[in-house]
Amino acid sequence: MHLLAFLLLVASLLFAIGFGAAAALQIWQGRSTLLHWIEKSQMMITTLITVSSFILLWALVNFDFSNYYVASYTSLDLPLFYRVTAFWAGQAGSLLFWAWSVALCGIIFLYTNAYQALSDGTKMWFWMLFLTFIGFFLFLLTTWSNPFLLISPVPADGNGLNPLLQNPGMIFPPPLLFLGYGGFTIPSCLALAQALNRKQPNEGSWTDASRNMILFAWLNLTAGIILGCWWSYMELGWGGYWAWDPVENASLIPWLVGSAFLHTSVIESRRGKLHRTNTFLVALTTISAVFATYLVRSGVVESLHAFGDGGVGTPLLIFVLFFTALSLFASITSKNPNARPMAELFSREGLLLVAAWFLIALGVIILIATMWPVFSKFFTENPQGLDQQFYNKVCMPLAAIISVLLMICPWMKWKGGVKSGIMLGVVTAVFIATGAAMYFAGYQIPVSILAVGSAAGCIAGIVLLFATDPAARNNRAIGAYGVHLGVALIVIGIAFSGPYKKEIQTQISRGETATLEEYTFKYKQLYEGEAREYIFLQAEIDVYEDGKLLGTLEPQRRLYHKFGKNRSFAEVSLIPSLGEEIYSSLLGADANGNITVTLSIEPMVNWFWIGGTLMCLFPFIGFTRFRKSEKVTDAA
Structure with missing residues (x-):
């Protein structure tokens, strides 16, 4: 049974290599005659990975200790629920689940109207990139991280699941994160495909074609991080929910890049600008997700959550460098003849872009700080990591500024100027009053005052928008502003629970x-x-x-x-x-x-958990049917 599962993974790898190469050959020849068969290959790859995954699940459920992975992460006294979730408890199983997630997302996208509206040339580029991506993970699974290794003699019992993982708060974050990573693979490959194919006039923008998949991926990433915080708070017993651990940071970086992309993509959808920026940002989201996997599995940094070096670190790093170079090339060389210059800084366009760059800056700072033990080896014999105090001092002010931007941005016009001076004045008054109330109540840390005041102003502004602006009551706007409401509540939770604990x-x-x-x-x-x-x-x-x-x-x-x-x-x-x-x-x-x-x-x-829950639920309202010529309203 386990040999069959392994051979199925080998077969899926061969399908990915063969049909990925066929797509590359067709692109070089300027043809698309094999497109139908390439699409069918994705169905076959998904089927083979699915069967392999179910074989591993069967082994976990039925105490098949002849499988090394099953013996390592289950035991006779482990309840059924945790035996199932042991699927992603170890390195090999989690990589299989990630590959499975990517494959399933590919099948879902294949049958959408958005995919059907693409030109054949873009489809060929998409499948070449997508099959390369999934083929890489299948290569890891059939070499260094085989989940179907056998053990002899067969032990009478397994090692059991780490007690820290026997908690709902740690069971669900990994698969949610992998679904988020897998979901972002679709827009990343599609953006690069359209850039390399030099977007054809008869197809819409990739941002519209993959919008629902983007929302799906982002909400899964968000849910994974929020549940991970809850697990840390409830299970580790140290009284906090975020310790700036390298693996925590590794999941946060793709979220920050993806969130930056969500804001700049609005500018492209609404204003027809930032095409190259969006292409690179969405690709960078997937790149940072793979880099997060590298951090967890390479042994380059020490962490409570890391798997250690299982031989996959070097291949992952090579893949990250390759995909980054490809993304830079595609983004730089793509051109949009209809692109227009950005509006002034004090416009909705300008502030959205500033918010996006602050999010990127946070991601870069966290990346450098996380890798500091590695970087410091070049100039000291005793490399050391950076503690929580550094992260809090540097990152919290930037996060507070982003909260201020979220408060102001809805009241700015796209081309510049204030949309409603009265409403902006009310929001500003709420901001000042909240800050003053905090100060006189004894909460006098400046960053906390700035964060809570702006969050209160953001909440007041959302209420005013829904009450006064009919354009803010469509599904897309409700989804977006609902997420911002959740962000504001999280900001309040962090601003109090951190410094005033x-x-x-x-x-x-x-x-x-x-x-x-x-x-x-x-x-x-x-x-x-x-x-x-x-x-x-x-x-x-x-x-x-x-x-x-x-x-x-x-x-x-x-x-x-x-x-x-x-x-x-x-x-x-x-x-x-x-x-x-x-x-x-x-x-x-x-x-x-x-x-x-x-x-x-x-x-x-x-309020952190309440805000996080809202951030995970409101994106569902924003899902819409794809229309090739659809336009986004100002409220979005």
């Missing part, structure tokens, strides 16, 4: 108390228990606010049977609130029952 780490004896701000924590009892997969200690801590019982915290410390007694895992407990959330993590207990705990106050943290 209060935390103590303390030891408490049974019956004694600890205090933090106006809260009193009374340690009542310590329990011992055992579940199927682990034993645990659970503390019971009553929380009082100004003498009134607020709730009870029950943090745990777990020892999993398969991971030894020297490695314990936290199970946090919290008292949720839209204001100040109380968070606890049990660090340990001594023989006398005294416990060591981390207790923290997380102000406004739940």
Whole structure:
């Protein structure tokens, strides 16, 4: 069975190489006679990868420990849900899932009206690039990262799944990220194809043809990052949701580039400008996604989430360099005779472009900082990484400025000038009033005041737009402004929960108390228990606010049977609130029952999750049917 699955991957690789080469030959000959067969090859490749994927799933579900991958990431005591999700727990499985995602996105796009409206020449270029891309991942899967290796003798039980991954918050982010990466492959290949084919007059822009796939990819990337933050907050037990870990950064960089592209693509769709910029930005989104995979799998940087070097690092880096060079060539050499110059800076065009470049600047800074241990090797014998303090000092002001731009931009005209001075004045008044209220309430950090004030102004502006402007009530505008509403709530959550978080780490004896701000924590009892997969200690801590019982915290410390007694895992407990959330993590207990705990106050943290949820839901409203000659309204 596993040999069959591997041979199916080899066959799909041969299909990708063969028909990719056929597409290249047809382009060189100026023909498209094999287009039908090339399209059929994509169906065959997808079918073969799908069958291979289901064979791996079958092995995971049925405890087939003769498969090295199954033995490495499952065990007899692992529940069915986690056995299924072990598919993407390791390097080989996650690469297979990524290849599968790319293949499925290719099939979906093949049967859209947008694809049918393309010229044959653009289709040929698209399939040559797309088959090259998927062929590369199939090459990795059939060489260094084969998920169908066998093990002998067959063990009686597997190693089990890392307990940190046995949480819904970490189960869903990887596949969502891969679906996002796979989704962006379509517009990236299409943009380069149209640029290399010198866009034909009888076909629409690739930005319109791939718009729904762009939204699908972006919302999956967003959902993957938000759920990853929630996992970090709930499972790692350190009281935060973003630690600027290299692998966290690796997923954020494609999101920042993709978000920049979304803003500049509006300028192209609405104003017919920035064609070359958009071609390169959407390709750069996919390039940065592959680079993120390189960071996770090359061993070049150390991370809690990384897989280590499995031999795929060098091929991934070579592919990144090749695809970057190709993207630069296609973008620079493509020309649009109808392109017009940009409007002045203080216009909607200008501010959208500025917001996009701030997003790109954030991505570049995060990339350099993440790779700093590598770069610093050139001038020091003791290379060191940059800590959270650096990221917060550099990135937070830029993020606050982007929030200000989101507040102002809807009230600017496309060609320059203010669309409504009264409305802009109201929004500015909300911004100033919110900042002043924060200052007099004791929240006096300048960046936080700027961020929260602009976020409040952004929310007020969205409400005013929907109330006064009928053009803002179409699906595209609702989707876009709904995402901005989510961004504003996330900004508020970050601006409070980061700099104004209060935390103590303390030891408490049974019956004694600890205090933090106006809260009193009374340690009542310590329990011992055992579940199927682990034993645990659970503390019971009553929380009082100004003498009134607020709730009870029950943090745990777990020892999993398969991971030894020297490695314990936290199970946090919290008292949720839209204001100040109380968070606890049990660090340990001594023989006398005294416990060591981390207790923290997380102000406004739940607005981060609410905003993130809105960012994932509103893009669904923005999906539209493709029309070859459709135009975008100003509100979009």
